Amino acid sequence: MTDSPRSHGRLSISASVKPRELITPTPRIKGAWTARIITLFPEAFPGTLDLSLTGKALDQGLWALETIDLRPFGLGRHKNVDDTPAGGGAGMVLRPDVVAAALDQAAVGTPADRAQWPVVYLSPRGTRFDQAMARRWSQGSGLTLLCGRFEGVDQRVLDHYRVEEVSLGDFVLTGGEIAAQALIDATVRLIPRVLGNQASTEEESFSDGLLEHPQYTKPAVWEGREIPEILLSGHHGKIAAWRKAMAERLTKERRPDLWRAYRAAHGMDPMDDQEL
The missing domain is CATH 3.40.1280.10 (SPOUT methyltransferase, trefoil knot domain)
Known part of the structure; x- marks a missing residue:
C-alpha cells in the first residue's frame, strides 16, 4: 500500500x-x-x-x-x-x-x-x-x-x-x-518564523539599501577560482568589513539609483563620492 x-x-x-x-x-x-x-x-x-x-x-x-x-x-x-x-x-x-x-x-x-x-x-x-x-x-x-x-x-x-x-x-x-x-x-518571507533564521533577511539585498555581497561555499578552489582569502580567515570583523565594501561596490556599479539613495540616507555628500 x-x-x-x-x-x-x-x-x-x-x-x-x-x-x-x-x-x-x-x-x-x-x-x-x-x-x-x-x-x-x-x-x-x-x-x-x-x-x-x-x-x-x-x-x-x-x-x-x-x-x-x-x-x-x-x-x-x-x-x-x-x-x-x-x-x-x-x-x-x-x-x-x-x-x-x-x-x-x-x-x-x-x-x-x-x-x-x-x-x-x-x-x-x-x-x-x-x-x-x-x-x-x-x-x-x-x-x-x-x-x-x-x-x-x-x-x-x-x-x-x-x-x-x-x-x-x-x-x-x-x-x-x-x-x-x-x-x-x-x-x-519577512514574517517571523517563516524562514526560521530571521538574521538571513537582515543581511540580504536591499535590507540596508544595498545589493548583497557575493556569496561562496565549498570547495575552496573550483575551476581554478579560489574563495577570497578574507572569508577563510575566521576574523569576523574583517569579514564584515569586506562584505560591506563589496555590497557598496556592487551597488554603485550596478544600481546608481540605489547608491545615491543609500548615500543620502546615511548623510553622505553625493558630490564627495569616493572610489570603491
Missing part, C-alpha cells in the same frame, strides 16, 4: 463570491497574516507559494491565502466582468460595479486602517515595489491584491476605494496573478 499524495484540501474551482481558503483551515494561527486575492483565475493559486519554506509556513498556519473569484460578480447570463473602453480603443476594461462588489466582499472582517491592511491593484503604472514596501506589509494584518486583466480596471473604482497601485517593474504581464505571487512571497 502506497502513501497517498500530500493534499492541502484545495477547494474545487466552482464559482464563489466569498473568500476561499486554498489551504485546509487547520492549524491557522490566530491573527496570522492573510493575503486575499481578487482574480479571474483562482486556480492560479497558491502556485509557487505552495513550495519550499513559504508552502511549509502556509501548512503550519503562519500565514493564510484566500481567493475571491471575480467572475461570480459579473453581470447577466454570461457573468460579464468587462466592457469596451470609454472613448474607444483596443481591448476591454474591468467594470467598476463588478470590481466594487468584489472589493466589498474582500473587506469583510478586515481592519479599516489601510496601514494594517493595504488594498493594492497590480499595475505597471504603480509605485515600484521594493523591499521596504514588503517589510511594511509584513508588519500589518494582511493584504488584498486585485489582479487586473485585459486593458486594466476602471479608474473610478480605484479612486473610490483608495486602492494603492503597485508595479513589479517596467514591463507588462497578461495579468496580475504572477506579480501577486511575487509580491506575496517577498512579504511572507
Whole structure:
C-alpha cells in the first residue's frame, strides 16, 4: 500500500463570491497574516507559494491565502466582468460595479486602517515595489491584491476605494496573478518564523539599501577560482568589513539609483563620492 499524495484540501474551482481558503483551515494561527486575492483565475493559486519554506509556513498556519473569484460578480447570463473602453480603443476594461462588489466582499472582517491592511491593484503604472514596501506589509494584518486583466480596471473604482497601485517593474504581464505571487512571497518571507533564521533577511539585498555581497561555499578552489582569502580567515570583523565594501561596490556599479539613495540616507555628500 502506497502513501497517498500530500493534499492541502484545495477547494474545487466552482464559482464563489466569498473568500476561499486554498489551504485546509487547520492549524491557522490566530491573527496570522492573510493575503486575499481578487482574480479571474483562482486556480492560479497558491502556485509557487505552495513550495519550499513559504508552502511549509502556509501548512503550519503562519500565514493564510484566500481567493475571491471575480467572475461570480459579473453581470447577466454570461457573468460579464468587462466592457469596451470609454472613448474607444483596443481591448476591454474591468467594470467598476463588478470590481466594487468584489472589493466589498474582500473587506469583510478586515481592519479599516489601510496601514494594517493595504488594498493594492497590480499595475505597471504603480509605485515600484521594493523591499521596504514588503517589510511594511509584513508588519500589518494582511493584504488584498486585485489582479487586473485585459486593458486594466476602471479608474473610478480605484479612486473610490483608495486602492494603492503597485508595479513589479517596467514591463507588462497578461495579468496580475504572477506579480501577486511575487509580491506575496517577498512579504511572507519577512514574517517571523517563516524562514526560521530571521538574521538571513537582515543581511540580504536591499535590507540596508544595498545589493548583497557575493556569496561562496565549498570547495575552496573550483575551476581554478579560489574563495577570497578574507572569508577563510575566521576574523569576523574583517569579514564584515569586506562584505560591506563589496555590497557598496556592487551597488554603485550596478544600481546608481540605489547608491545615491543609500548615500543620502546615511548623510553622505553625493558630490564627495569616493572610489570603491
